[in-house]
Amino acid sequence: MRTSEPEPVDPITADPAPVRSVGYHDVVPPVESALQPLPRGAVVPASEQVAPEPDPTDAGTVRASGRILAAQTAGRVAAAGRVAAAGAARGARTAAYRATRPFVNLFAGFGCFLRGLWRFLTSPVLWLYGAAPLVLLALASFGITQGMMAVAESIVDRALRFADSWPQWSHDLLGGVLLLGVRIVVRVFVGYLALPLSIVLAAPCHVLLVRRVERMLGHGAPAGGRPSLWRSWIVAIRQAVLVTLVVQFGWMLLVPLMLIPGLNVVVVLGAVVLFNGFLVGLLVLAVPLHQHGITSLRAQLSAAWRHRASVIGFGAASLIVLNALPVTPLRAVVASVIFTGAVLLHDRMRRLETAPSGEPSEGPRPTEPAAAPTPAVEASSRSALPPSPDR
Numbered sequence: 001m002r003t004s005e006p007e008p009v010d011p012i013t014a015d016p017a018p019v020r021s022v023g024y025h026d027v028v029p030p031v032e033s034a035l036q037p038l039p040r041g042a043v044v045p046a047s048e049q050v051a052p053e054p055d056p057t058d059a060g061t062v063r064a065s066g067r068i069l070a071a072q073t074a075g076r077v078a079a080a081g082r083v084a085a086a087g088a089a090r091g092a093r094t095a096a097y098r099a100t101r102p103f104v105n106l107f108a109g110f111g112c113f114l115r116g117l118w119r120f121l122t123s124p125v126l127w128l129y130g131a132a133p134l135v136l137l138a139l140a141s142f143g144i145t146q147g148m149m150a151v152a153e154s155i156v157d158r159a160l161r162f163a164d165s166w167p168q169w170s171h172d173l174l175g176g177v178l179l180l181g182v183r184i185v186v187r188v189f190v191g192y193l194a195l196p197l198s199i200v201l202a203a204p205c206h207v208l209l210v211r212r213v214e215r216m217l218g219h220g221a222p223a224g225g226r227p228s229l230w231r232s233w234i235v236a237i238r239q240a241v242l243v244t245l246v247v248q249f250g251w252m253l254l255v256p257l258m259l260i261p262g263l264n265v266v267v268v269l270g271a272v273v274l275f276n277g278f279l280v281g282l283l284v285l286a287v288p289l290h291q292h293g294i295t296s297l298r299a300q301l302s303a304a305w306r307h308r309a310s311v312i313g314f315g316a317a318s319l320i321v322l323n324a325l326p327v328t329p330l331r332a333v334v335a336s337v338i339f340t341g342a343v344l345l346h347d348r349m350r351r352l353e354t355a356p357s358g359e360p361s362e363g364p365r366p367t368e369p370a371a372a373p374t375p376a377v378e379a380s381s382r383s384a385l386p387p388s389p390d391r
Contacts, residue, residue: 101309105307108348109314113318113321116337117340119216119340123216126340141197144193148190152183196241206236206240206336207236210291211291213339214288222291227290246279253276254268273316277311277314277315277318280316281311281316284338285304285346314345321334
């Protein structure tokens with residue numbers, strides 16, 4: 001007897017087992033219930049809202065966005081180009097400035113000497129400070145000469161007592177010869193004494209001249225006050241003696257330099273002028289520097305070395321003029337002109353040290369960020385971009 005086989009069961013159409021279906025609908029809701037429309041007036045939370053995607057068929061919005069992006073990119077590229085060009089131009093100006101600055105300062109120092117000469121000639125009140133040393137020197141030389149001549153005549157009279165028995169003509173002839181010799185010796189001695197006398201007598205006048213020129217320039221007293229006149233006079237005498245020694249014996253540097261092979265007269269002469277010019281400029285600047293509290297030699301040398309080109313130009317001009325005038329009274333007048341120019345040079349040094357950097361600073365620096373887009377581009381971008389989804 002044949003037995004019937006059981007029919008196969010379709011797992012899709014078959015009802016789920018009771019055990020597997022328990023709690024399933026509680027965990028995952030049916031798809032039909034999730035796709036049901038919301039009732040009228042229902043509010044969807046903001047966290048569950050989905051932003052609408054822009055319509056790709058809106059060609060106007062796409063073109064406007066492309067134009068904005070192109071304008072912003074072109075603006076950034078142009079700004080970067082301007083920054084790079086400004087940096088290159090600034091570097092070129094800085095290099096040119098540094099290359100030409102020594103020559104400019106050299107001629108500026110020479111110009112300070114000319115400005116000092118012009119200010120001295122156009123300011124009659126300064127003539128008193130230049131004429132006072134000459135008057136004092138003339139009075140001192142006259143007094144020294146008369147005193148030495150009186151002493152010499154008394155000595156000659158005492159020396160001629162042994163010739164009282166001689167004939168009168170021989171006695172007078174011997175006395176005249178001795179007096180002539182004494183007068184020559186006295187004149188030569190007073191001539192050599194004129195230089196140190198002019199230095200000592202002119203030192204107080206030079207200090208007063210420096211202070212007067214500073215008042216004419218509108219400079220008041222330094223914060224720490226000015227040094228006493230006695231100390232200033234001692235410094236002025238010391239510097240005047242040193243300048244005199246440089247002027248008289250500075251050219252002796254030519255002899256050892258000429259022994260070096262390969263150096264011609266022009267190179268040696270230029271080296272001597274530059275070295276002596278810096279030394280003379282340093283020595284003359286010591287007087288106005290001392291008036292502003294810079295008293296040590298190291299500090300004065302440091303201040304002059306920072307502006308060495310202008311100091312060399314000023315000192316070289318002063319050295320040439322002093323050597324061109326062998327007469328002591330004329331040198332005394334030129335010394336007043338030199339100290340006037342020294343005050344102007346010191347004033348220029350102070351202005352350069354207190355002013356901002358002299359390097360060109362126009363245009364943006366290379367390290368600065370690129371310039372922001374212009375307000376017109378920002379306004380056009382705000383108006384042409386599509387609205388945000390939350391609006």
